[in-house]
Amino acid sequence: MPTEVEIMEALKKVIDPELGRSIVDLQMVRDLKIDPEGLVSFTLALTAPGCPLKDRMQQDAHAVLTALPGIRDVKVTFGAMTEEERAAVFGHSTPSLPKLNEFSKIGQTIAVMSGKGGVGKSLVTASLAVNLARQGKKVGILDADLTGPSIPKLFGLPPGGVRGSDMGILPGNTRTGIRIMSTNLLVPEEDTAVVWRGPIVSGTIRQFYEQVLWGRLDVLLIDLPPGTSDANLTVVQTIPLDGVVLVTTPQALASLVVRKGVRMLQELEVPILGIIENMSYYTCPDTGKPHEIFGPSHAAEVAQLAGAAVAARLPIRPEIAAQCDDGRVEDVTIPELEAFTRQLAGIPAAA
Numbered sequence: 625m626p627t628e629v630e631i632m633e634a635l636k637k638v639i640d641p642e643l644g645r646s647i648v649d650l651q652m653v654r655d656l657k658i659d660p661e662g663l664v665s666f667t668l669a670l671t672a673p674g675c676p677l678k679d680r681m682q683q684d685a686h687a688v689l690t691a692l693p694g695i696r697d698v699k700v701t702f703g704a705m706t707e708e709e710r711a712a713v714f715g716h717s718t719p720s721l722p723k724l725n726e727f728s729k730i731g732q733t734i735a736v737m738s739g740k741g742g743v744g745k746s747l748v749t750a751s752l753a754v755n756l757a758r759q760g761k762k763v764g765i766l767d768a769d770l771t772g773p774s775i776p777k778l779f780g781l782p783p784g785g786v787r788g789s790d791m792g793i794l795p796g797n798t799r800t801g802i803r804i805m806s807t808n809l810l811v812p813e814e815d816t817a818v819v820w821r822g823p824i825v826s827g828t829i830r831q832f833y834e835q836v837l838w839g840r841l842d843v844l845l846i847d848l849p850p851g852t853s854d855a856n857l858t859v860v861q862t863i864p865l866d867g868v869v870l871v872t873t874p875q876a877l878a879s880l881v882v883r884k885g886v887r888m889l890q891e892l893e894v895p896i897l898g899i900i901e902n903m904s905y906y907t908c909p910d911t912g913k914p915h916e917i918f919g920p921s922h923a924a925e926v927a928q929l930a931g932a933a934v935a936a937r938l939p940i941r942p943e944i945a946a947q948c949d950d951g952r953v954e955d956v957t958i959p960e961l962e963a964f965t966r967q968l969a970g971i972p973a974a975a
């Protein structure tokens with residue numbers, strides 16, 4: 625039977641995915657017990673209560689410990705560190721909350737999230753921004769999808785278009801005055817490959833939020849990377865969000881992955897402002913009849929799970945794709961999104 629020291633040694637291989645350090649170094653392992661039958665139990669004191677990455681750490685701990693001779697099973701109970709314990713572990717490096725620069729003032733910050741890629745999240749973000757701008761609001765978009773940034777292309781903004789000054793980074797400006805920050809505006813060519821490592825991703829998103837001279841904005845929309853990546857977790861945990869809009873498509877798989885996102889948001893207590901089902905149906909131009917090409921809708925189901933309303937069901941319209949490809953998203957009109965945009969514009973800012 626392994627000793628306590630050997631168990632702790634093995635647990636050093638379990639890394640907190642967000643912080644990149646072992647759960648032993650982070651002093652997260654408490655009340656370790658090894659019974660003669662080969663059952664190991666301990667409490668994992670999380671740095672943030674309800675951390676969505678806890679299941680991954682539990683699975684990793686189970687894998688490393690059951691690989692030891694004599695260990696049959698592992699029981700992990702979740703706990704949370706106190707503020708003092710967090711400070712003791714992190715010392716002065718406790719991550720502080722990102723703060724806007726003195727030249728920026730933002731009314732509401734809303735993130736747009738999807739379970740998986742390619743569901744039209746960027747199109748929805750861009751269209752919400754366009755609608756809000758049409759309703760007279762000052763809007764910005766922070767493209768947090770660093771590895772697959774598509775926002776500048778939708779607005780026809782050329783790569784390398786942003787400039788820095790002593791005071792901060794000047795965002796790109798679209799034809800109708802929407803302010804945009806994206807990695808695509810920093811690189812000289814659109815297809816320049818940028819390799820991003822986890823902590824750099826979170827740091828860059830934070831820098832975009834803090835160092836871009838957004839000016840006065842009524843609404844800042846954040847286009848998140850698809851899924852429930854560490855970068856998303858950082859944004860949702862640290863940037864003061866008024867809420868999140870969830871984009872999905874009717875395919876069951878997309879809805880399944882969205883469930884994971886819903887759970888993460890609920891655990892972090894971030895309001896879900898609405899569910900948008902994209903590519904819901906195609907209206908036949910000859911008969912005017914809607915056809916559910918990707919199968920029946922799951923929007924109501926996801927909405928119920930999320931405790932939010934179905935904000936809109938958007939049809940597939942080939943001309944939208946064509947206009948987007950041409951960088952003319954500001955010419956696109958999606959009437960199905962208008963009521964929801966008005967609702968968003970009326971949401972009071974976070975305290």
Ligand SMILES: Nc1ncnc2c1ncn2[C@@H]1O[C@H](COP(=O)(O)OP(=O)(O)OP(=O)(O)O)[C@@H](O)[C@H]1O
Nearest residue numbers: 741742743744745746747850939940941944945948
């Ligand atoms: N309702 C729609 N009708 C027609 N084309 C659409 C529709 N929604 C999205 N598209 C097209 O599908 C493609 C993918 O959309 P988009 O880039 O917004 O997806 P995404 O979820 O942001 O993708 P990624 O996760 O890769 O960033 C784009 O070419 C877009 O123009």
